[in-house]
Amino acid sequence: KNTEAAEVAALPKQLEKLEVSNTFKIDLKDSDLKPFEELGSGNGGTVNKILHVPTGTIMARKVIHVEANATVRKQILRELQILHDCNNPYIVGFYGSYINEGDLSICMEYMDLGSLDSIYRKIGPIKEPILADITLSVLRGLIYLHETHKIIHRDIKPSNILVNSNGEIKLADFGVSGQLVNSVANTFVGTSHYMAPERIQGGKYSVQSDVWSLGISLMELAIGKFPFPPEGIVLPIFDLLQYIVNEPVPPLPADQFSVEFQDFCNKCLIKDPHKRPNFKYLIKHRFVITAEAENVDMKAWAKEVGEKLK
Numbered sequence: 479k480n481t482e483a484a485e486v487a488a489l490p491k492q493l494e495k496l497e498v499s500n501t502f503k504i505d506l507k508d509s510d511l512k513p514f515e516e517l518g519s520g521n522g523g524t525v526n527k528i529l530h531v532p533t534g535t536i537m538a539r540k541v542i543h544v545e546a547n548a549t550v551r552k553q554i555l556r557e558l559q560i561l562h563d564c565n566n567p568y569i570v571g572f573y574g575s576y577i578n579e580g581d582l583s584i585c586m587e588y589m590d591l592g593s594l595d596s597i598y599r600k601i602g603p604i605k606e607p608i609l610a611d612i613t614l615s616v617l618r619g620l621i622y623l624h625e626t627h628k629i630i631h632r633d634i635k636p637s638n639i640l641v642n643s644n645g646e647i648k649l650a651d652f653g654v655s656g657q658l659v660n661s662v663a664n665t666f667v668g669t670s671h672y673m674a675p676e677r678i679q680g681g682k683y684s685v686q687s688d689v690w691s692l693g694i695s696l697m698e699l700a701i702g703k704f705p706f707p708p709e710g711i712v713l714p715i716f717d718l719l720q721y722i723v724n725e726p727v728p729p730l731p732a733d734q735f736s737v738e739f740q741d742f743c744n745k746c747l748i749k750d751p752h753k754r755p756n757f758k759y760l761i762k763h764r765f766v767i768t769a770e771a772e773n774v775d776m777k778a779w780a781k782e783v784g785e786k787l788k
């Protein structure tokens with residue numbers, strides 16, 4: 479009897495929760511979307527700025543061509559629904575996804591300053607105090623994905639770390655749908671030079687692989703170029719991957735960076751994933767703690783970036 483009463487009492491909360499989630503769930507269809515300029519392309523798809531006409535919402539839509547039968551496509555859409563529950567200040571918002579003639583569309587929060595990849599290529603290397611705040615945001619996003627949803631990002635790199643005019647840093651393009659990862663892995667897209675050595679060697683992907691990718695991404699943003707191979711050598715992708723697996727990590731120029739930053743990167747780039755520190759350790763590292771303490775003015779930096787990108 480009393481369990482029934484308890485269930486009845488709990489109803490309004492459930493309904494309220496349901497209502498909230500539904501108001502945010504826009505029913506997306508291609509005919510309601512007006513495309514604008516391309517924002518980026520790479521790792522299996524193209525991203526465009528779009529307008530969702532019925533609500534007047536500006537979004538970013540990633541279109542991925544997926545060669546898959548109806549069953550697989552249905553499974554991908556079902557798995558992408560998890561993105562509706564990935565609500566966190568450090569994760570790019572998700573509006574919905576749909577499939578149109580073999581093309582998968584994923585509609586997300588628009589980040590008006592774009593990716594850190596396009597930012598550093600346009601306005602130069604990112605200064606250390608800004609990098610410390612970026613690191614804190616990325617770690618918080620990765621910890622949220624892993625602890626709340628058991629999701630490993632699998633593709634941390636500068637082009638997947640996005641910035642908006644509020645100076646907010648958010649992660650995009652994480653591997654939420656196993657089926658999508660499989661479907662795209664069949665194309666050449668799979669191997670990326672941000673992958674950890676154990677991953678390049680075909681080993682199991684673990685959350686520790688995201689730590690390596692974070693370290694490599696931070697070094698690239700700090701020096702303004704992909705850190706491997708050192709000085710001026712250009713290698714074809716296969717040789718570059720071999721180099722990453724077999725050669726020591728080129729050090730940061732010691733005179734230009736703090737010992738904390740050098741130490742943080744060195745630890746992320748330990749080749750053995752079991753010896754590489756985990757998120758729990760890294761979020762307490764001095765390089766990150768100083769960022770929390772000094773609360774760097776990210777809004778001012780974003781304003782400056784916005785000016786320079788014009």
Ligand SMILES: COC(=O)c1c[nH]c2ncccc12
Pocket residue numbers: 517518525538540570586587588589590592593640650651
């Ligand atoms: C994969 O997601 C993205 O590339 C993006 C998601 N939101 C954006 N906003 C601007 C540029 C790129 C994106």
Ligand code: NA
Pocket residue numbers: 520521637638650651
């Ligand atoms: Na991306």
